Structures are given as C-alpha cells and as structure tokens.
Amino acid sequence: MSGWIVQRWLKLDQNQRFLLLTAPVTLFLILFFVVPLIAILVVSFWRTESYQLIVDWNIDNYIDVLTEPSYRVFLLRSIVTALIVSVTCVALAWPIAYFVIRYGGRYKLLLVLGLAVPFLTGIVLRVIALQGVLGPIGLLNLGLMKIGIEPIQALMYTKTATAVGLIYLYLPFVTTAIYLSLLNFNFRLLDAAKVFGAGNFRAFWEITWPLNWVGTVIGFALTFVPSLASAVTPRFLGGANGTLFGLAMGSQFSATGTWSLGAAMGVVLFFVSGITLFTISRIVNLKRSGFTGVGSRD
C-alpha cells in the first residue's frame, strides 16, 4: 500500500515521531488559542476609558483585581463554591458510575447515555426549569404547602441554589470520567483482597480508590475549573449576595465595557485554577494508580 511512508516512519526516533504527530494539533492550538490569548494578555495591561481601549501600559488592572475587597470576596466565594461543587459531584458520581459498571450488565452504555440526555436542553432552559421546580412558587414548594409544611426558602437566590445548579450542570462530566476509568478496572482484584481478609471498606479504600485516582482527579478538574469561571448559573440562581468571580468578570465585557480589567481578571483566574489543580495533581501517585508507563519500550 503506502509502503514507503511506513519505511520513513520507522526510521524516525521517538522525539521526531512525537513532534510529527502532534504538529497539526499544536499548529491548530497556536493559531486559534495562543494568538488570540496574547491579544487578551496585551489588553490586560492597557486601560479603558469611556468604552475606548487606550494603549497605556500599566498594571493598574492587576492591582485593582488583587487588592479591591469586593473582588477578593468574589474570588474567595468562587473558590469555596467550586470546591464544594466539585467534591459533591465526585461523591455523587462515584456510586452512580460504580452501579452502572457493576450491575448495569448489557445496559451500561444506555444508563450512561441516559444521564447525558438532559443536557441537550441547554443551560438556560434547565436553569429556568430548575427555578420552576425549586422556586418560591415552584412545584416542590407548592407540594409542600399542600401537605402543610413551610416552603423551603433556601432553594432560590442563595449560594446553595448556585451550588445545586452547578452540580446539576457538571455531574455528567465527572460520571463519564469515573465510568471510563472503572471500565478497565479489574474487579477480580477485589475478590483477591477479600480472600486475603480485607473487609469491604478496606478493599475499596486500598484497591478501587487508588487505581481509579486518575479518573477521579480528572473528573474533579473538569468540574472545578468551569465552576470557578461560571457566570450564567450564579446570575440566575445566586441572588444579590451570590455574585461569583466569573459573573463579575463577564460583566466587565458586557455591562461596564472595561475590557482591560476583565482581561486582567481572566489572567488571575487562569493562575488561580492552574495553581489549585497543580497542587491537587501532586498528590496523585502515578505508579499506584496503575499507570502502565509511557511508551511501548521498557
């Protein structure tokens, strides 16, 4: 067939093969990701005055973001919310994925796809629907009032509501990550552990959990970072006290027109998410998670 291509390929060493294969992807990212982002980085060092971008190199924006108390509050609130949301998502996704893999049998794929279906409705509609169900005169509270219980106020326009909304949005990503990780997990290892006398909990904690750590961390990251930057959900569900960092940043580009401040906020967000995830990934012990090693040579 294309014998000469294969011959040329086999003559390349590992380094060259790597570069050759990743070249199209790298090119794409540089074109559509790096170049635009440099523009944003540059803008963050400029100034905006009455909706005009003025080329005046300064770091005022960064000083604003890092010292102004309201932005600090937003950032802290966002980090805490994102952490709670991610941990809850992981805690919920694990039993779901485990059930589907263990007891799903031939319907595994179906159960996982079924979880993903609600997402085709779109974030805006689902948040509206969530309001309709959990809101002050929504389905849940109407039902409670019929029975004679007080309606639950905490479900609307509070930080709890934002957290619930975010969990609602990102649950399928974590579930998919853990599902895929468990798919190749060898459950006979658990039987072996039981033979050697481990109890149920110990078997889980020392065998299942570490070997699927990578899937868990990836699922956590896929929830944490977007939650940190989320803007739509807190806008609808958060109420007056629920402003999150992502929302404040978004309004810099739409409402107030201060693009350079928004750009600076974005850069700060980049580093905050990066540092948090880097710290978490340091805890992962690759060998313990069953990593088969890089490359096909020993």
Place this chain on the structure above:
Amino acid sequence: MDFMSSKSANRIVLGAIVVLAYIFLYVPILHITLASFSRDIVWPYPIRFTWNGYLALMKGSIYHEAFLNSTILGLGTAVISTTLATIAVLSILKYRSRYKPLILFLFLAPLFVADVLLGISTLILNGLFLEIPGNLLSAIFANVVRAFTYAMLIIATQLFRYNWKLDDAAMVFGAGPIRTFFEITLPNIWPALLGAFIVTFILSFNNLDISFYTLGAVPTMPSVAWGSLRFGIKPELYAIAALVNAAVLLCLAVMFVLMRSGTVGFGYKEGRDD
C-alpha cells in the same frame, strides 16, 4: 463500593442513588415538557392542555434555524476535537520526547481559560485583525479549543491504562502503524472516544459565552433561550426543547430494545463480567 454485606443489598443501595440522580436530572425536563403543553407557560400548574406551542413551531420560527446552527456547531466541534484529542493523547502516552512537558502544558492550557476570554479573544482576532464577521466556522474552531482539552482528558482516563505492547505485537506480525490503530487500538478504546464525542457535543451545543461572541447575529439555541429571557419566554422554545428530548429518548428506547433482544452488543459480551 461494595459496602453492604450481600450483593443484592449493595445493588439496592447504589441503585437507589442512581434512581435519585435520574429523578434529579429529569424533573426539569418533565417540567419543560408539561409546560410546553400548557396554556400558561410561566406557571403551568394546574395544566390547561393546548397544542399552541407546537403549532407556532410548525409555522416556522427562528428556533428552527437556531436548532440547526447549534447542531452543526455541536457536530463539527465534536468531530474535530475528538480527532485532535485522540492524536494528542496517543502521542503523549506513546512517545518519549524532551518537548513533552511544554506541549502538554499547551494542550492543557485551554481548560484554565474562561469561556468569556476565549470568545472575546477570538472576536478580537476576527474583528480587528482579520475583519471577518461572525460566522459558524470560527465559532466551531473557538469551541474546538475549549472542547479539545475536555476530550483529551476524557480519552486519557481510559487510555492511560492501555497496554501498548498490544500495538507492538501487531507491528511484529507485520501491521503498519495505521492498520494497528484501526484494528487493535480503536476497538479497545472506542468507549473513550464515544464519551469524548458526546461530552464535546454537549459542551458546544450548550455553549453560550464562546459562541455568543464569535457568532454575532447567527442564532443558536442557547442565545435564543437567553434572548427569550429578556423578551419573554415563547411556548415554541419549550416545544422544541420537549421535541429534542423526545427524539433522543426515542433513540435510547430503540437502543434498549435492541440490547434486550441481544441483537446489538455495543461492546458487551455475555459472560465477560462477573
């Protein structure tokens, strides 16, 4: 997570959680479906039945175009980002290179950049420098940047445990690299690719911020939904959402019947699991 003593007790406890999760996810869908049939869409309970929403939808509305655009956006992004991500993950996990840390950082970086920034930066690139108006293709590319990292991480979840010696064995028996990929690697990793495809499709189908800035006036489902919030919710929106859900659930029902009768396996083989 086999915490209970007996397997059936364990199944019941875990199954309860799954059922609750399903209810949690589907209740708003139910609300939307009921509301699409109701005369009063804001507070539809108790329901007064009407077909108005669907009739208005049939007459043609902006929602048709929005849905079409969103689907094209979603499919384009899913295909491109899954392909790129597969190449990326395979290269990263298979080969050693001194450039790997740098390239890996580049691949992971889009995750940490907020949607708003991606949209705005592409807008600057398109508007100020290239001077092209908002179009679907640039929106697809902008979404691919975001979706690529998601797809890469999801594929890596399954692929990092892959036994590369299988590929070596295939090469020993004379298969070229491309044949090895299609006949050995792909059949083993297709769940990851499917997962990445679905995730990226959903991500770009629903994406508001990136698409908003790169598309300009071209409507997509999220942007018309957003717009309807400001100008009043129309019943057609609920109707089309209910229809989309119904169509997808129908596909799943067909899959269920096929699986039950054993016609299609989707990778499941009898007796392979416990």
